[in-house]
Amino acid sequence: MSLHLTGHSSHSLPPHSQPLIEYGQIPSTDQLSRRSKRLQGQRDALIPLPPPKCPRLTRSTAAKLERSPSLLDDLSDDNNEDIGPHSRVEKEEDPDFSLVTSITRQSKPRGKNRRVEPTYNTLDVEVEPLPKEDKKPAAARAHSAWKVSRANVSALNALGLRDWTPAIPPPLPKRASRPDASNAPPKSKLKKSSTKETELRQRTDTTPLRELTEIIGTGSTVPTLTDHLGISSSLFTKVLRIIAKLPAPVQILKVIKHPPPKTRPPVWAESRQELCETLPYYRAYQSGLYMHAKMGYGYLLDGFGAPRDIWAHEGRVIISHGGGQSTHHPSTARVVLCDDQSSEQARIDTLLQAARNRTPIVLLAGEGYELLPWEPGCTYVVLGWYWVSATWVEAEPVAQGIEAPAGRDYHHRYKIRFDWIDTQGDPWWIDEHSSTPSDEEIVEKMVEEASPDTSSDHYDSGLPLVPSGLEDMLKLLPVSSHKENCNGPAPGHLIVDGLPTPPITPPRAKDPMDHASPSLRSASSIEPIGHDKCEISSPTTATEIIDALDRPEQICPTCKQPSLQIYLEGWTCLIHSCPQFWLLSTCIGLTPIPPGISLTYHPSFLRHMSTPSSVKIPYSILPPLPTTLPGGGMGDRNIWKGFVCECGRANCRYRWETWECRHCGKQFGALTNADIVPPEVLNSAGTLLGNALVNDDILQTEIKRLSSPPATVLTYQLQGSVFLYSLALLTISGVVYHIIPDFTAHSDALFQAYQQEAVSTQDPLFQRRALKANTGLFLPVKGQTLAQHFTLNSGAEYKYAVDTVSVSFEDSPACVMEALALLRTEALRVLGEEANFNEILSVLYCQGQKMNWHDDGEEGLGPIVASLSLGSQATMSFRRKTRRLRLPDGQTKVNAVPSLSITLSHGDVVIMQGDKLQRRYEHRVVPKGFRIAATARYIDNAQ
Numbered sequence: 001m002s003l004h005l006t007g008h009s010s011h012s013l014p015p016h017s018q019p020l021i022e023y024g025q026i027p028s029t030d031q032l033s034r035r036s037k038r039l040q041g042q043r044d045a046l047i048p049l050p051p052p053k054c055p056r057l058t059r060s061t062a063a064k065l066e067r068s069p070s071l072l073d074d075l076s077d078d079n080n081e082d083i084g085p086h087s088r089v090e091k092e093e094d095p096d097f098s099l100v101t102s103i104t105r106q107s108k109p110r111g112k113n114r115r116v117e118p119t120y121n122t123l124d125v126e127v128e129p130l131p132k133e134d135k136k137p138a139a140a141r142a143h144s145a146w147k148v149s150r151a152n153v154s155a156l157n158a159l160g161l162r163d164w165t166p167a168i169p170p171p172l173p174k175r176a177s178r179p180d181a182s183n184a185p186p187k188s189k190l191k192k193s194s195t196k197e198t199e200l201r202q203r204t205d206t207t208p209l210r211e212l213t214e215i216i217g218t219g220s221t222v223p224t225l226t227d228h229l230g231i232s233s234s235l236f237t238k239v240l241r242i243i244a245k246l247p248a249p250v251q252i253l254k255v256i257k258h259p260p261p262k263t264r265p266p267v268w269a270e271s272r273q274e275l276c277e278t279l280p281y282y283r284a285y286q287s288g289l290y291m292h293a294k295m296g297y298g299y300l301l302d303g304f305g306a307p308r309d310i311w312a313h314e315g316r317v318i319i320s321h322g323g324g325q326s327t328h329h330p331s332t333a334r335v336v337l338c339d340d341q342s343s344e345q346a347r348i349d350t351l352l353q354a355a356r357n358r359t360p361i362v363l364l365a366g367e368g369y370e371l372l373p374w375e376p377g378c379t380y381v382v383l384g385w386y387w388v389s390a391t392w393v394e395a396e397p398v399a400q401g402i403e404a405p406a407g408r409d410y411h412h413r414y415k416i417r418f419d420w421i422d423t424q425g426d427p428w429w430i431d432e433h434s435s436t437p438s439d440e441e442i443v444e445k446m447v448e449e450a451s452p453d454t455s456s457d458h459y460d461s462g463l464p465l466v467p468s469g470l471e472d473m474l475k476l477l478p479v480s481s482h483k484e485n486c487n488g489p490a491p492g493h494l495i496v497d498g499l500p501t502p503p504i505t506p507p508r509a510k511d512p513m514d515h516a517s518p519s520l521r522s523a524s525s526i527e528p529i530g531h532d533k534c535e536i537s538s539p540t541t542a543t544e545i546i547d548a549l550d551r552p553e554q555i556c557p558t559c560k561q562p563s564l565q566i567y568l569e570g571w572t573c574l575i576h577s578c579p580q581f582w583l584l585s586t587c588i589g590l591t592p593i594p595p596g597i598s599l600t601y602h603p604s605f606l607r608h609m610s611t612p613s614s615v616k617i618p619y620s621i622l623p624p625l626p627t628t629l630p631g632g633g634m635g636d637r638n639i640w641k642g643f644v645c646e647c648g649r650a651n652c653r654y655r656w657e658t659w660e661c662r663h664c665g666k667q668f669g670a671l672t673n674a675d676i677v678p679p680e681v682l683n684s685a686g687t688l689l690g691n692a693l694v695n696d697d698i699l700q701t702e703i704k705r706l707s708s709p710p711a712t713v714l715t716y717q718l719q720g721s722v723f724l725y726s727l728a729l730l731t732i733s734g735v736v737y738h739i740i741p742d743f744t745a746h747s748d749a750l751f752q753a754y755q756q757e758a759v760s761t762q763d764p765l766f767q768r769r770a771l772k773a774n775t776g777l778f779l780p781v782k783g784q785t786l787a788q789h790f791t792l793n794s795g796a797e798y799k800y801a802v803d804t805v806s807v808s809f810e811d812s813p814a815c816v817m818e819a820l821a822l823l824r825t826e827a828l829r830v831l832g833e834e835a836n837f838n839e840i841l842s843v844l845y846c847q848g849q850k851m852n853w854h855d856d857g858e859e860g861l862g863p864i865v866a867s868l869s870l871g872s873q874a875t876m877s878f879r880r881k882t883r884r885l886r887l888p889d890g891q892t893k894v895n896a897v898p899s900l901s902i903t904l905s906h907g908d909v910v911i912m913q914g915d916k917l918q919r920r921y922e923h924r925v926v927p928k929g930f931r932i933a934a935t936a937r938y939i940d941n942a943q
């Protein structure tokens, strides 16, 4: 046998763990024998732990393990959860749309088999070269060997076992390559495996002892090294696993999806936008966690699983993971951890606080959530209220190509455990008459997508300082909304300021009795919430976990901190600052956790914990119906964005005049004549000539008076520059005319006529249109995404970023044609020429809506664009597209201030003249309240 020892790491290894033979080097016989001797001497030196408290892996335990293998290995599917309406709407700065720049997700074709080989910065030990027929390059073969975690090796050394190196089993006689001992079925077979299958495939692994005998006895050459779903596993790994009585590596498991539950979800949605626009507790377009000011409101389970995520006890216990610190893997584009997660990070901190304070949190599941045992039948469902019952830290191996933290080959990954809040009764998906799968039924092996290294990318979405409308909405939420089965609080429960109830009972840490309880302290390493050093400051949650779990905790002999036994395979110190962190206590002592060994949760740990009395559901997961809200007039409804129908469908409000369900067609709270808003209600203080603010880009300003009808016209020339070498020549890009009428009677009538028309017609008039490109600044979001404002396009087709349906002039309401006539008249009298407008876009803004930076310069656009303002005032701003300006002296400066900012009042008209204006400048309109604008253009559709 030849011994091929390799070490690869971007970091230099400590002297005691320096490989004798460099990575990729073919070892000489001398080197091999020196190495063998050294290893031989070290082999027995594994530290025996104080009597191992790990469960003895008896035949029956092993058999049990084999019957219920871990559900926890990662499967993930990148999903598309980000938003950013483009062009005129894409850049909108609605806080709900705020985008985080550190996006780490990327859409990818679904259904593609991907295999992620976990790779570690490790000291590799390869026992023997692969059989000849293995076509893998040498480097790949070396990586296929079991990689002993270098950090773990160092940790072992630090623990007193100097110069520990993995024990190498005695040389084995060669034999022909044999099929792998694992029973990974052929891919093709697995691919075809029926999703109806409810049985777990049994592994063919025999009992550990028999397996060991088999391996050693047969003297196999190193068997296939990627025998477990891409998880490397060398002979040495196998031997260690067997002597340490660790279970056989398990297959990556996949949930067998059952049909949707018979009970319909209380709230469900087809797009991320529907969730975010209807649910006060989930407004995160990009993050899995919706949070604000360290309060977590909603947590979405979707793609991007992490190792040991689990859905257990029919969903009453869900273990997920902290998000953040993730990136796309440079070569596989999968999302992997790129840094440690820590309690200082906002998302982690928020979840830790939720655990500490026992604030309930709503869990939602997306169709990409692999562990969901049933088909949701839609894109998202709301599961219900949970409380964070435990958090702890695991070690997640550093993915290949990702920089490892100094001295370690793993990152810290937070695990978060959620328990169902019992006061909701049974979860809605559990129906005694339905075939809700049992925990054991819900898995099947899946080899297509091994991804032990994936991580989540839960990002908050740059939340608004005060989640817009959240508090108002929550205050308004009836305790029990329109459906009793909505998992809301029972009638009579209080809504505490619209926020998850703070704990009522004081933290038990203040209770002197707690200090006397050893089990209290012992609970701390189920993360005592943000305590790197594991002090116990708020042990309430942890204590109860200990009580409830009935699992012995152990005091780590190294850091003297307690950690619960979470995994069936053995106890491990969960204090990530401890050298003994994540080393498994087995019957042969401390053992690094070999890749491919999928730890299993201890059943006792996994038991559903009854809800502490202090955990109260603060409000219904069903928001109120529009009809139950106090009327806010036409423009400022509390829920202009969306509502949840009686059928549970979360709907974006796509019509202005009524809340119409896209699923069942039911309408709610249709507006009537009584809702029509007269302009005087909205008109605020007059302006002084439009309160204009200008910068150097405005070359010239003029004020003119017009008669019949009397009006003031302000003219702004916007600069353009042409550079000839370093010589800047000033030009004019275009002119903006702001026409302020003395009287607004005509506009008053128009404003009311628009509303009148909208409430009286059966056909939807003002609608929110779908964005053509459903892409965010970074990534697309799931489902259709609607622009924010409501529009109505008349005349020529206007092919801008949203899907507009154009109504001919003949079929357009009279108010639209009157607005067009007014704009034609104003253009003629200000410019002295006919503006050949053939299109008019009426835009309705509810309170809080706006049109962000954009230009109107689409193909075939004529040089004149005129718009009429009706209703609330708005600020219209212009800024250069090239914001970095080159100065005549060759320097550059950023043009941060808008070139021109004017206040548009009811009845004002703005005319933009000059096609270069659209090319060089962009504009934005921010209304102060309910407003309608009608903008006329000429569009040559032949172009």
Ligand SMILES: O=C(O)CCC(=O)C(=O)O
Binding pocket: 841, 843, 851, 856, 867, 868, 869, 923, 925, 933, 935
């Ligand atoms: O709301 C406005 O006044 C102008 C809207 C606008 O810029 C547009 O429709 O392109």
Ligand SMILES: [Fe+2]
Binding pocket: 854, 855, 856, 923
């Ligand atoms: Fe515009």
